[in-house]
Amino acid sequence: MPVRTTVTVPLRFPDGYATSAEVTTFDGLADGREHLALKVGTPGPTPLVRLHSECLTGDVFGSERCDCGPQLREAVERIAGVGGYLLYLRQEGRGIGLYAKLDAYALQDQGLDTYAANRALGHADDERDYTSAAQMLSSLGVSEIDLLTNNPDKPAQLRRLGIGVRRVLPTGVYATAANVRYLEAKASLTRHTLTLPMAG
Numbered sequence: 001m002p003v004r005t006t007v008t009v010p011l012r013f014p015d016g017y018a019t020s021a022e023v024t025t026f027d028g029l030a031d032g033r034e035h036l037a038l039k040v041g042t043p044g045p046t047p048l049v050r051l052h053s054e055c056l057t058g059d060v061f062g063s064e065r066c067d068c069g070p071q072l073r074e075a076v077e078r079i080a081g082v083g084g085y086l087l088y089l090r091q092e093g094r095g096i097g098l099y100a101k102l103d104a105y106a107l108q109d110q111g112l113d114t115y116a117a118n119r120a121l122g123h124a125d126d127e128r129d130y131t132s133a134a135q136m137l138s139s140l141g142v143s144e145i146d147l148l149t150n151n152p153d154k155p156a157q158l159r160r161l162g163i164g165v166r167r168v169l170p171t172g173v174y175a176t177a178a179n180v181r182y183l184e185a186k187a188s189l190t191r192h193t194l195t196l197p198m199a200g
């Protein structure tokens with residue numbers, strides 16, 4: 001997939017943490033979405049990579065219904081330390097879109113778990129496909145990575161797509177009163193590697 005543009009962007013998080021990223025865009029990715037690659041630090045031959053799925057409410061507004069905002073921050077900092085890439089994937093709501101995710105939140109407020117809520121809306125538990133992510137890595141000349149995730153589906157899909165995953169490194173766990181049921185569902189139903197405090 002051809003690289004379209006690369007620009008340098010200084011980054012500063014609300015708590016003052018600052019770094020710089022090279023942001024790359026692509027033409028012709030498999031799903032036609034406007035995904036971005038952020039190169040942070042100086043990547044070696046097996047860079048640290050995070051596939052971050054878009055979450056407007058968590059990434060931008062700081063919603064504590066999920067753990068996406070703190071995971072994004074952590075990923076940029078850790079990648080800056082060793083050199084690598086954060087792929088910001090436009091897969092809002094595990095691929096179902098923002099409006100449907102908010103519909104799913106409303107169902108969760110009535111007692112459904114995060115996956116049952118998706119199914120009640122006619123969606124699969126997780127509709128994300130990482131073909132475009134693999135294409136982006138290949139375009140960047142990356143064939144083997146260390147992957148920052150608790151989600152076993154990400155390394156499994158990437159390996160099937162021909163990307164070598166040398167090590168899978170867990171992210172931090174950011175439990176709050178508002179997201180603990182969500183994190184429990186991820187740990188028990190989709191085998192995310194999360195160690196949670198026992199829910200009261």
Ligand SMILES: Nc1nc2c(ncn2[C@@H]2O[C@H](COP(=O)(O)OP(=O)(O)OP(=O)(O)O)[C@@H](O)[C@H]2O)c(=O)[nH]1
Nearest residue numbers: 053054055066091092093094101104114149150151
């Ligand atoms: N459909 C749906 N999507 C959600 C919900 N909460 C968060 N998301 C989306 O889930 C995606 C993030 O997925 P996570 O499961 O947190 O993380 P992951 O990518 O699977 O795994 P990690 O790499 O370990 O973080 C983002 O696209 C969010 O918008 C929810 O209740 N319902």
Ligand SMILES: [Zn+2]
Nearest residue numbers: 055058066068
């Ligand atoms: Zn989120």
